[in-house]
Amino acid sequence: MAPKPAQKALGPIRRSFAPWLDPSAVPLIRFENVVKRFGEFTAVDDISIDIHSREFFSLLGPSGCGKTTLMRMLAGFEEPTSGRITLAGQDLAGTPPYRRPVNMMFQSYALFPHMTVEQNIGFGLKQEGMPKPEIAERVKDMLRLVKLDAFAARKPHQLSGGQRQRVALARSLAKKPKVLLLDEPLGALDKKLREETQFELMDLQMELGLTFLIVTHDQEEAMTMSDRIAVMNHGKLVQVATPGEIYEQPNSRYVADFIGDINLFETKVTGAADGRLTLACADASAELLAAGDAATPVGADVALAVRPEKVRISLEPPPATATNVLKGEIWDIAYLGDWSVFLVKLENSEKVVRVSRANMTRTEETPIAWDDKVFVHFAPDAGVLLTA
Numbered sequence: 030m031a032p033k034p035a036q037k038a039l040g041p042i043r044r045s046f047a048p049w050l051d052p053s054a055v056p057l058i059r060f061e062n063v064v065k066r067f068g069e070f071t072a073v074d075d076i077s078i079d080i081h082s083r084e085f086f087s088l089l090g091p092s093g094c095g096k097t098t099l100m101r102m103l104a105g106f107e108e109p110t111s112g113r114i115t116l117a118g119q120d121l122a123g124t125p126p127y128r129r130p131v132n133m134m135f136q137s138y139a140l141f142p143h144m145t146v147e148q149n150i151g152f153g154l155k156q157e158g159m160p161k162p163e164i165a166e167r168v169k170d171m172l173r174l175v176k177l178d179a180f181a182a183r184k185p186h187q188l189s190g191g192q193r194q195r196v197a198l199a200r201s202l203a204k205k206p207k208v209l210l211l212d213e214p215l216g217a218l219d220k221k222l223r224e225e226t227q228f229e230l231m232d233l234q235m236e237l238g239l240t241f242l243i244v245t246h247d248q249e250e251a252m253t254m255s256d257r258i259a260v261m262n263h264g265k266l267v268q269v270a271t272p273g274e275i276y277e278q279p280n281s282r283y284v285a286d287f288i289g290d291i292n293l294f295e296t297k298v299t300g301a302a303d304g305r306l307t308l309a310c311a312d313a314s315a316e317l318l319a320a321g322d323a324a325t326p327v328g329a330d331v332a333l334a335v336r337p338e339k340v341r342i343s344l345e346p347p348p349a350t351a352t353n354v355l356k357g358e359i360w361d362i363a364y365l366g367d368w369s370v371f372l373v374k375l376e377n378s379e380k381v382v383r384v385s386r387a388n389m390t391r392t393e394e395t396p397i398a399w400d401d402k403v404f405v406h407f408a409p410d411a412g413v414l415l416t417a
Contacts, residue, residue, distance in 0.1 A: 046256060047271075048081040055118075057082040057240055058103065058208065063112035065098050072098040074264035075112070085234050085241045087251040090261035091287075096244045099261075100210050103242070104133045117207065132206040134214050138197035140185040147172065147181040150199045157204070171199035174233065191222045198230075202237070209234075211243040215250060227253045248288050252276065260284050276336075281417040285334040292340065292382050294333040294412075298325055305409055308333060312380035318352050320410040335412035337385040340405050342371055344397060347406050354406040357382065359399050364388075371397060373405055 048054040056079035065073040073095040080086045088096035101107045103114055105126035114121045121129060132153075140149050151168045159167070172178045175195040185193055194214065201209055214230075215223045231254050234241045245251050251258050252272040260267045260275065260283075268280045279285035282293060296308035296317060306321035308331070319333050341347065347354055357373035360381055371384040382405055397403060 046083070048084070049079065049257065054081060056080055057084075057117055058242070059113075059115045060099070060103075061113040061115070063099070063102065063114060064110045065095070065102060065107060066110045071264050073102070073109075076261075076264075076266050078259055078266065078269060080240065080242065082240055083238050085231065085254055085256045086243070087255040087258045088242070088244045088261060089246070089248065089251040089258050091246055094261040095264040096261050097212060100133075100212060100242060100244050103129075103208075104131055104210055105129050130207040131210055132201045132204055132208075133210040133212065134197050134201040135212050138185075138193050140193060140196060140200075142185055145182050145184060146177060146188070146196050149185070149196055150203050153200065153204050167203055171203050174202070174236075175199045190218055191226060194218060194226065198233075202239075206239070208240045208242060211241060213245055214243065215245075215247075223250070224253075230254060252288070260287065262287075278413060279334065279415065282332055282334070282415050283417075285332075285413070285415060290337050290383055290385070292335045292337065293415075294335070294380075296331055296333050298327050298329045298331060300327060301325065306414070312375055312378040313353075313355055314376065315354075318409040319412055319414055321414055325414065329416070332415040333412045334415055335407055337370065337383040338387075339411040340382065340384045340407045342373065342384045342386060342397065342403055342405050344401060344403055346404055351406045352409055353411075354404060355382065356402070356404055359397060359401045359403060362397070362399060371403075373403060 058080040060076055060078045063073055063076045064071065076099065088099060090096050098107060102109055103116075103121070105121065105124060108122070116130065141152065144152065147168050150171050151164045154164045154167060172181055175198055177192065177195055177199070180188065180192060185196065188196065198214070215226055218226060227250060230241070243251070243254065255272055257269060257271055258275050259269045262283055268275060268284050270278070275284065275288055279288065285291045285293065294310050294312060294317065296310040298306055299309050299316060300307040301322060304320065304322060306319045306325060308317040308319055310317050310333075317333060325331065356376040358376070359371060360374040361372040363370040367388060369386050369388055371386070373382045373384060374380070375382060384405055
């Protein structure tokens with residue numbers, strides 16, 4: 030029997046660029062069964078990834094998951110215990126870092142405090158022996174690119190955090206690498222500046238046509254900037270997909286829980302009909318309905334994962350046509366300006382459901398308050414079924 034095609038995610042696509050869907054496309058970077066051990070500890074466990082030219086690719090995961098180690102092996106600062114890493118078809122084994130067509134930008138920026146901005150940017154070019162007129166021209170181009178023309182003569186301590194970050198970026202780009210590696214590049218910036226810089230990096234990457242590989246533990250950062258994301262955990266690759274697919278079609282409880290907020294209902298399949306599954310859930314007063322088919326056997330244990338923004342909440346009972354209706358009590362409320370988040374403790378259960386609602390108006394005639402009795406409900410196709 031032919032495998033069932035994957036359901037398309039509802040998430041947005043940043044740009045019409047998807048070489049990974051073309052079987053004839055040749056990846057720029059290839060990790061093949063890469064393993065890295067430090068003594069008895071396995072930091073990277075049999076990972077294979079293809080990254081394409083001009084792709085903005087993120088390695089995402091918690092601290093200690095192996096993402097930085099994977100990047101450092103590509104940069105040449107670590108050697109794989111086994112497996113192979115190729116770049117543009119060339120096996121990188123034994124190639125020292127300074128001979129690899131990659132450059133790495135570190136979280137600390139590592140700027141020379143005694144040098145000016147232009148001297149910092151041109152340092153690598155000077156080390157390579159590039160003629161002074163060419164260095165001056167390249168540095169001028171980089172200053173224009175990162176919008177720091179007026180700051181060329183300043184020292185790092187005379188710059189803001191965002192400006193120092195752009196100097197480090199310009200220095201990394203000055204040697205025109207095939208691949209730019211960014212290790213938590215925005216971690217030192219405040220939230221507002223970090224958000225602004227994310228869009229600047231996206232625009233810059235597209236303008237230059239370079240391949241960016243970023244390591245981050247910030248889900249929002251990866252979701253905003255990436256063409257694709259590789260989610261890692263304990264040295265293993267868990268899922269590689271676009272941001273929309275990662276969010277809307279996670280392949281496991283781990284991914285669903287790690288990316289954004291999620292409500293997980295542990296259930297058992299009790300029936301299937303008309304493209305829907307009925308699910309028994311100990312935390313619900315009635316059976317739940319989910320989109321699915323008979324390929325999921327009756328009696329199977331599955332988790333129904335539902336994002337908070339796909340759950341509706343009201344003080345009054347929903348229409349009779351509503352599905353997956355649950356009763357509960359407001360346990361807590363977080364007002365975030367653009368969104369309000371409600372934590373609802375379900376009736377006759379310890380289960381707490383998270384509901385996110387956009388604040389579309391400035392005022393509300395009957396606002397939902399603490400301790401209110403409420404109804405929450407969601408459509409059968411609002412969630413995804415997970416077995417892993």
